[in-house]
Amino acid sequence: MKQTFKPAGKVLKGFLWADIGLTVLLMINVLIIGFIGAGEAFLNYDVVVSLVLTTIVIIYTIIYLVWLYRVHNYLQEMDPSYPITPGGALARVMIPLYNLYGVWNVYSTMANHFKKKPSISEIGMRLSKYVPIYYVLFLTTAILNSYLSRQPIEEFYSSLWFIAYSADIALVIMYIMIIKIVSAGLIKFSAEKNDSGSSADFS
Known part of the structure; x- marks a missing residue:
């Protein structure tokens, strides 16, 4: 089975690290503007950084959906009884309101299935703690x-923006950790399955 999720995961992590770097720049900008003030040139620079970050977010969101689809496709190739289809996984994270349940369901289901396999049960336990x-x-x-997003422009450099940027970075770090641990679980289980030459699955 071709592990098509691996290259998507590597590219995705690269964009996520870029997100963190640019968000840190925006946090520094908030501090500079809040304590020192800034001229028009600096504000224009801040706008450019924000636009670049927005572009990166759009790109990695698309890559994330590709990665998620491929992960679930791989899961079902290894175990046809896996309860979430690739399309079902996308629906769970993309549909507004439904994704409030779906985001949790996607990763908790994955963690529970990992825990059923002795060789990757520890990975499943770690994933269940991340969820x-x-x-x-x-x-x-x-x-x-x-x-x-509903606040007037003069509030763009308030302390609440600094808090929001900090939360964004924490979320992106969790994204990276989840991508790494999911990939590790799939690779380890796949290697074990290939070495044994058996038709073992998660059940």
Whole structure:
């Protein structure tokens, strides 16, 4: 079975690290503007950084969906009884309101299936610990960003933006950790399955 999720995961992690770097720049900008003030040139620079970050977010969101689809396709190739289809996984994270349940369901289901296999049960346990942290950060950033998007332009450099950027970075770090641990679980299980030459599955 071709591990098509691996290259997508590597590219995705690269964009996520770029997100962190640019968000740190925006946090520094908030501090500079808040304590020192800034001229028009600096504000224009801040706008450019924000636009680049927005572009990167759009790109890695698309790559993330590709990665998620390929991960679930691989899971079903290894175990046809896996309960979430690739399309079902995309629906769970893309459909508004439904994704409040779906985001949790996608990763908790994956963690539970990993825990059923002795060789990757520890990975499943670690993933299950990541899920609630990821979910809380997912909700926190969604609420904060929704609130800030409705604020007047003069509030763009308030302390709340610094908090929102910090939460965004924490969420992206959790994304990276989840991508790494999911990939590690799939690769380890696949290697064991190939070495044994058996038709073992998660059940």
